[in-house]
C-alpha cells in the first residue's frame with residue numbers, strides 16, 4: 823500500500839494534512855456557499871474541522887484516503903484528496919477546494935496534475951475519477967483542462983475519469 827507523500831508543483835506545496843490545518847479547513851467549509859455543489863453542511867465550529875482531520879488521519883493509516891493541504895507561499899490555500907480508494911488500491915475519487923482568495927489563479931489545475939503524478943507514478947493507481955455537479959462550471963472546466971474524460975452523467979452529476987495512458991499521452995502533447 824502506497825504512503826502519502828508531500829508533493830511540490832511549480833507554485834504550490836501539497837502537504838499531508840495535519841491538525842494545524844484545522845483553521846484553513848474551517849475557513850473553507852464555514853463559507854455558506856461551500857455546500858452548494860459539494861453537498862457538505864456548513865461547518866459551525868473549529869471542532870468539526872479538527873474531528874474531520876482526525877478521521878482523515880485514520881484513512882492514511884488504513885490506506886483509504888490521501889488528503890493534502892494546498893499551500894501557496896506557506897499560506898493555506900485549499901485542499902485536495904484521493905478518497906474512496908478501492909480495496910486493491912487501484913482506483914480513487916478526486917476531491918478538491920480552494921479558499922475564495924486563492925481562486926481564479928489556475929491553482930487547482932496545478933494541484934490536480936501534481937496529485938495525478940503521485941497517483942499514477944507513485945501509488946500505482948489505474949483510474950482516478952471525479953463526480954462534479956455539472957452546474958459547478960469551474961470544477962468541470964478544471965477537470966477537462968487537466969484532461970479528464972467524461973464517461974457518463976446521471977441527473978446533475980457527471981462521472982469524469984483519468985487513467986495513466988490518457989494522462990501521459992496528454993503530457994506528451996503539452
Ligand SMILES: CC(C)(COP(=O)(O)OP(=O)(O)OC[C@H]1O[C@@H](n2cnc3c(N)ncnc32)[C@H](O)[C@@H]1OP(=O)(O)O)[C@@H](O)C(=O)NCCC(=O)NCCS
Pocket residue numbers: 856859860918919920921924925926927928929930931953954955958959960961963964967
Ligand atoms: C472548484 C474550484 C476548486 C475551482 O477553482 P477556481 O480557482 O475557482 O477555478 P479557476 O478560476 O481556475 O477556473 C477553472 C476553469 O473554469 C474556467 N471558467 C471559470 N469561469 C467560467 C465560466 N463562467 N464559464 C466557463 N468556464 C469558466 C476557467 O477559465 C478555468 O478554465 P481553465 O482550467 O481551462 O483555465 C473552486 O471554485 C472551489 O473551491 N469551489 C468550492 C469547492 C468545490 O466546488 N469543489 C469541487 C467539488 S466537485
